[in-house]
Amino acid sequence: MSELTREQVTGEEPSDKIVIYWEREYSTALVPERLKLDFMPHRPLLSGMSLNEQRTVAVEGYKVIPDDCGPVRMVGQYGWLIRSPVDCKIRRTAEGVKWQAPPILPEERVLGYKSFSGTYVDSILNSGYPKLCCGIRFYYPKHVGLMMKDVPNHFYHYPERTFVVWEGMKTQEYKRTPNRYDWLTDYDAFTANFLLQLTKPTTIKRGDPIGIVVPVLLPKQFTLEELKPRE
Known part of the structure; x- marks a missing residue:
């Protein structure tokens, strides 16, 4: 059984x-990394200036x-x-989505899982939308959700990109991916496969950024109320 790797979301107190x-589903999967988009570090930051400056x-x-900003x-x-x-090519045709992608070889299936197509690209129920299998499985506490999102402001950082990501949120109701670890009580699992919209x-190419995973609160944990002045 493979060893799990920890990622932490830090609150105000250690108990938070x-x-x-x-863990990897496929040996080819690349390690998730903290998002750090490139900015122009030598520009003066307006937030640190007075109004006159x-x-x-x-x-x-x-x-x-x-x-x-x-x-x-x-x-x-x-x-x-x-x-x-992996490297892959995907396109839409009159007959549906077509792709060229390598097969998920038996020796690459760390957890024994493969896609329905047998390759790193698949489609969901003949939906016409391709799914890229990135080979990373997450385990998250049931009292939070994990949101799968596009890379923020991709039109700015990756202006030549020809696809966008369908965003979604995995919660405890999503139980298709099994939790294989008895000691991870009150945890659910999901695999980071991204549904794409092609333009x-x-x-x-292998190593290209696809999307991000972000922990979020569940709707039952917050509410929105209008702030009214006290009389």
């Missing part, structure tokens, strides 16, 4: 830490770009990046 585990750089021709920079460093384990015929 949520531990998420991962901001006016000065504006007069000098400073052009504001998304890098200058603190929330944009933050989202570019949040979550775990999942990369493609053009697409070539994906």
Whole structure:
């Protein structure tokens, strides 16, 4: 049985830490990594300037770009990046989705799993949407969810990319992937396979960024209320 690797989400106190585990389904899978999108590090940050300093750089021709927005920079460093384990080509035709992708060989199936097609690309119930099997299985506590998202602001960081990711959230109701570990009580599992929407015929190389996995609260854990002034 393979050894699980820990990923932590840190809260304000040590007791608030949520531990998420991962393991490879395929030996070809690449290690999930903390998302860290490249920005322009030598640009002056407006957030650290006084209003007069901001006016000065504006007069000098400073052009504001998304890098200058603190929330944009933050989202570019949040979550775990999942990369493609193989080279593949995918395109849409009148007959449906077609692809060229290597088979998942028996010796690569660490957990014994393979796709319905037998390759690293599959489709869901003849939906016409290709699914890229990235070969990473996550184990997460039942009181949180894991959201599968596109790379944030991919139009800015990867403007030549010819696909987008269908985003979804895995919760405890999703029980298709078995939890193989008795000691991981109150944990559920899922495999990071990404459903893609093609905009053009697409070539994906091994190591290309596909999407991210982000821990989220469940809807029952929060509510939205209007703030009204106290009388």
